[in-house]
Amino acid sequence: xxxxxxxxxxxxxxxxxxxxxxxxxxxxxxxxxxxxxxxxxxxxxxxxxxxxxxxxxxxxxxxxxxxxxxxxxxxxxxxxxxxxxxxxxxxxxxxxxxxxxxxxxxxxxxxxxxxxxxxxxxxxxxxxxxxxxxxxxxxxxxxxxxxxxxxxxxxxxxxxxxxxxxxxxxxxxxxxxxxxxxxxxxxxxxxxxxxxxxxxxxxxxxxxxxxxxxxxxxxxxxxxxxxxxxxxxxxxxxxxxxxxxxxxxxxxxxx
Ligand code: PGA
Numbered sequence: 001x002x003x004x005x006x007x008x009x010x011x012x013x014x015x016x017x018x019x020x021x022x023x024x025x026x027x028x029x030x031x032x033x034x035x036x037x038x039x040x041x042x043x044x045x046x047x048x049x050x051x052x053x054x055x056x057x058x059x060x061x062x063x064x065x066x067x068x069x070x071x072x073x074x075x076x077x078x079x080x081x082x083x084x085x086x087x088x089x090x091x092x093x094x095x096x097x098x099x100x101x102x103x104x105x106x107x108x109x110x111x112x113x114x115x116x117x118x119x120x121x122x123x124x125x126x127x128x129x130x131x132x133x134x135x136x137x138x139x140x141x142x143x144x145x146x147x148x149x150x151x152x153x154x155x156x157x158x159x160x161x162x163x164x165x166x167x168x169x170x171x172x173x174x175x176x177x178x179x180x181x182x183x184x185x186x187x188x189x190x191x192x193x194x195x196x197x198x199x200x201x202x203x204x205x206x207x208x209x210x211x212x213x214x215x216x217x218x219x220x221x222x223x224x225x226x227x228x229x230x231x232x233x234x235x236x237x238x239x240x241x242x243x244x245x246x247x248x249x250x251x252x253x254x255x
Pocket of ligand 1: 009175179180181182183210211212213230231232233234
């Protein structure tokens with residue numbers, strides 16, 4: 001049976017380390033009660049950078065979760081004020097890095113070229129990138145979803161010879177921008193069309209779905225063939241997140 005990847009993207013939350021600790025320990029104790037399902041899923045927690053040192057020790061000895069970051073820079077070190085390098089993340093026991101999230105593309109003007117450089121740096125550091133791609137509502141209405149996704153992938157992976165030889169370590173996350181944080185998830189039928197297109201185009205690599213995932217709709221995406229989920233808002237409610245993990249694994253067992 002395949003092993004799912006379920007990523008908790010805490011984004012810029014919570015505002016204090018104390019809250020982060022309290023939340024995490026509640027989440028951990030609830031996950032520990034479901035150890036039997038954890039052999040079928042990798043749970044990746046991506047807190048804000050500043051909380052990573054706290055999670056480092058816990059991650060090193062944990063069989064419950066893996067640690068991830070929400071972004072990183074493309075250089076290893078040097079005069080890059082405010083940036084965090086992949087090597088720093090590795091030192092803090094991070095194994096995964098989210099790249100190209102639509103909030104960074106839209107609010108911070110991250111381009112496919114910049115994301116491509118980050119991708120290479122993350123792979124060089126032997127971390128696992130989770131590369132986010134997705135179309136806006138306007139693009140979907142115009143009927144150019146596949147064109148947009150293809151362009152995002154081609155420009156980001158320009159130094160990899162697509163589809164043959166890019167690393168198996170890249171995890172892709174299809175996150176339609178209009179579904180993120182809106183409570184309006186992509187319908188399974190539409191998501192499946194995209195999944196089939198991506199599988200054909202990429203040939204390799206795991207593909208996750210993200211965008212208004214909750215415990216009710218989580219199984220839909222697993223049933224149609226996604227390899228896991230990228231969860232935002234619902235990952236900040238311990239009970240709901242654990243239920244997402246359980247329901248996703250349970251639906252996998254049925255197929
Ligand atoms: P959401 O966020 O689950 O709140 O829609 C998903 C994401 O931004 O990765």
